[in-house]
Amino acid sequence: MTSNKNAPFFIGYRPFPAALTRWYLALAAVFVLASGGGGYWLAAQQAAPAPGNWDTAATTTMRGILMLRPYPALHRLNPAAPGGVESVLLVRQGKHSADAWARGFDRQAVSARGYAITRGGWKMLEIPDADALAVDGDGGGDADLETLRALLEIQPLGPAELAGEIVDSKCFLGVMKPGSGMTHKACAELCLRGGIPPILVAADADGRKIGTLLARADGGSAAAELAEFAADPVRVSGQLQRQGGLLFMRVDAGGVQRR
Amino acid sequence: MSHAYVAVNWNRRKVIYDACVWAGVAAFVGVFVAASFAMHGGGGDIPGATAAAGTATTTVARIETTPSAITIWMRALAACGFWMLTVILCIGPLARLDRRFLPLLYNRRHFGVSLFAVALIHGALAVYWYHSFGVLNPIVSVFTSGGALPFQAFGAVALALLFLLAATSHDYWNAALGATWKALHMLIYPAYALVIAHIALQGGDGLPPAVAVASVLVVGGLHLAAAFSQRDEVAALDGPDAGWVDAGDWRDIPDNRARMVTVGGGERIALFRYAGKLAAVSNVCRHQAGPLGEGRVVDGLITCPWHGYQYRPEDGCSPPPFAEKIATYRLKVERGRVWLDPNPLPAGAARPVVTVDAPEIAGGDTVTTETAGAETTAAPGTAR
Numbered sequence: 001m002t003s004n005k006n007a008p009f010f011i012g013y014r015p016f017p018a019a020l021t022r023w024y025l026a027l028a029a030v031f032v033l034a035s036g037g038g039g040y041w042l043a044a045q046q047a048a049p050a051p052g053n054w055d056t057a058a059t060t061t062m063r064g065i066l067m068l069r070p071y072p073a074l075h076r077l078n079p080a081a082p083g084g085v086e087s088v089l090l091v092r093q094g095k096h097s098a099d100a101w102a103r104g105f106d107r108q109a110v111s112a113r114g115y116a117i118t119r120g121g122w123k124m125l126e127i128p129d130a131d132a133l134a135v136d137g138d139g140g141g142d143a144d145l146e147t148l149r150a151l152l153e154i155q156p157l158g159p160a161e162l163a164g165e166i167v168d169s170k171c172f173l174g175v176m177k178p179g180s181g182m183t184h185k186a187c188a189e190l191c192l193r194g195g196i197p198p199i200l201v202a203a204d205a206d207g208r209k210i211g212t213l214l215a216r217a218d219g220g221s222a223a224a225e226l227a228e229f230a231a232d233p234v235r236v237s238g239q240l241q242r243q244g245g246l247l248f249m250r251v252d253a254g255g256v257q258r259r
Numbered sequence: 260m261s262h263a264y265v266a267v268n269w270n271r272r273k274v275i276y277d278a279c280v281w282a283g284v285a286a287f288v289g290v291f292v293a294a295s296f297a298m299h300g301g302g303g304d305i306p307g308a309t310a311a312a313g314t315a316t317t318t319v320a321r322i323e324t325t326p327s328a329i330t331i332w333m334r335a336l337a338a339c340g341f342w343m344l345t346v347i348l349c350i351g352p353l354a355r356l357d358r359r360f361l362p363l364l365y366n367r368r369h370f371g372v373s374l375f376a377v378a379l380i381h382g383a384l385a386v387y388w389y390h391s392f393g394v395l396n397p398i399v400s401v402f403t404s405g406g407a408l409p410f411q412a413f414g415a416v417a418l419a420l421l422f423l424l425a426a427t428s429h430d431y432w433n434a435a436l437g438a439t440w441k442a443l444h445m446l447i448y449p450a451y452a453l454v455i456a457h458i459a460l461q462g463g464d465g466l467p468p469a470v471a472v473a474s475v476l477v478v479g480g481l482h483l484a485a486a487f488s489q490r491d492e493v494a495a496l497d498g499p500d501a502g503w504v505d506a507g508d509w510r511d512i513p514d515n516r517a518r519m520v521t522v523g524g525g526e527r528i529a530l531f532r533y534a535g536k537l538a539a540v541s542n543v544c545r546h547q548a549g550p551l552g553e554g555r556v557v558d559g560l561i562t563c564p565w566h567g568y569q570y571r572p573e574d575g576c577s578p579p580p581f582a583e584k585i586a587t588y589r590l591k592v593e594r595g596r597v598w599l600d601p602n603p604l605p606a607g608a609a610r611p612v613v614t615v616d617a618p619e620i621a622g623g624d625t626v627t628t629e630t631a632g633a634e635t636t637a638a639p640g641t642a643r
Contacts, residue, residue, distance in 0.1 A: 094392035186404035190393030
């Protein structure tokens with residue numbers, strides 16, 4: 001049965017029933033407090049985004065050797081980096097690969113200007129325009145270049161199978177926080193369709209997160225063909241290799257399976 | 260309709276109502292955003308180029324940073340919108356279960372339009388943040404990116420429905436669309452289902468699925484409770500016997516109120532007792548299909564509990580300057596029992612009104628009085 005049948009009859013265009021005033025003051029207070037409390041509780045349920053920086057305040061200029069495949073990257077000597085080489089992925093603004101702009105500079109000493117994106121040991125440079133890439137006449141000295149070129153030889157690390165999530169590197173490394181997960185899936189798909197390098201985020205035996213760039217078995221970009229797998233739990237098998245500071249997996253044909 | 264329309268017929272209570280709604284929105288979104296930055300604004304360390312084959316070292320850098328502001332605002336507005344939608348869907352059954360909630364229903368459309376505004380900003384941020392700057396048109400991306408069941412497509416369709424409801428929430432459209440208007444606004448339920456799918460398909464990355472489950476349980480539970488309560492309030496009568504149906508003892512009908520009946524499972528009919536008379540009319544208000552039988556007779560006029568639309572008991576017509584009309588029914592009283600002819604008369608049709616306050620009537624005679632004409636007008640200052 002309906003309760004409070006004898007409650008004052010409210011008509012919107014007439015004076016508000018005085019007997020309901022206190023009831024509505026309490027109800028309004030409950031609504032506003034519940035709204036604030038709900039906002040706090042739901043904010044607390046959100047997973048903390050991992051740290052990553054996207055420095056859009058100022059451009060950074062880097063010099064090194066540009067390698068085009070599988071994804072444009074600038075490599076430079078850095079004794080503090082693993083293997084003595086620091087590698088910086090190159091992308092364009094928006095959700096686009098830097099491949100078209102970098103194509104004429106493969107294996108050359110170049111300088112690159114852009115906005116730095118960093119997360120953990122990963123570095124990326126967002127190139128604002130085609131003129132931001134230029135041949136670097138000096139390249140840090142011929143001796144250094146020869147040393148660097150020697151260190152950029154591909155090192156095979158053997159077959160591997162990893163389980164994790166495929167993300168687009170640009171968002172994951174700091175442009176979006178969080179830049180992974182199902183809510184980010186469509187964005188990751190767009191980025192990968194645009195050629196942004198895909199990274200498999202997996203956990204090793206100790207539960208530590210590891211990041212591995214994914215490439216095609218022939219060493220080319222696998223971004224577009226992996227787009228459909230973004231954000232899904234997957235198992236990826238292929239051949240691991242290292243080039244400079246970057247870890248790659250050349251994915252076997254049919255080497256990506258949804259878990 | 261014969262009266263002029265204005266965008267919003269503001270009065271003090273509507274201003275207070277909207278202020279409370281937006282105070283709730285500000286509290287929810289403000290606390291969500293502030294708490295997100297406070298709780299998640301620290302740093303962390305994520306291994307970078309760690310070798311899976313165990314041959315390389317791990318480079319770990321700790322970077323102090325904060326969540327993306329756009330993501331936080333987008334999520335705050337999404338969560339707030341879902342909270343608002345849940346509250347809006349609870350108002351109807353709450354008003355049925357406890358009439359103290361009826362004033363919330365009076366301006367519910369303001370709540371709905373506010374919900375659409377919140378949802379629109381959420382959607383615009385999502386399109387800008389996740390679907391722009393790529394190789395696809397952002398709108399194409401909304402419907403084609405994200406797998407076989409893209410959660411954002413469900414949200415986009417829900418937003419389109421909310422737009423439809425917000426755009427037609429004005430009384431102009433209510434009058435122009437007639438009975439279609441109510442059916443159109445029942446689309447709030449498909450919109451709610453789409454929003455639930457929008458949340459569920461995010462796999463827990465956005466709102467916790469438990470929140471959606473709790474909302475469904477509360478909204479569904481209140482609707483069931485309200486429907487169950489109506490079973491006690493509406494008397495189901497058997498089909499007519501020789502054109503008349505026994506609708507019970509007229510003295511059981513409270514003064515200035517109604518008894519609701521259905522005959523043979525048909526439309527609900529409201530039998531009002533007022534000023535020593537009885538009158539039967541359709542239970543459905545012409546405005547938003549509100550339950551007239553749950554209303555009162557105020558100043559001699561049947562008054563809808565939802566928005567105060569009024570009808571003369573004598574002929575089912577709204578008093579001038581208003582022009583709504585509802586169907587009327589014939590009644591007669593015999594030996595203290597009221598008999599109803601369940602065949603509706605045309606909307607606005609005058610018919611004999613039964614007088615029951617004379618002492619001899621209580622004993623059993625039947626007296627009917629022809630309506631003398633519709634003289635009642637809307638009370639001065641009436642503004643819906």
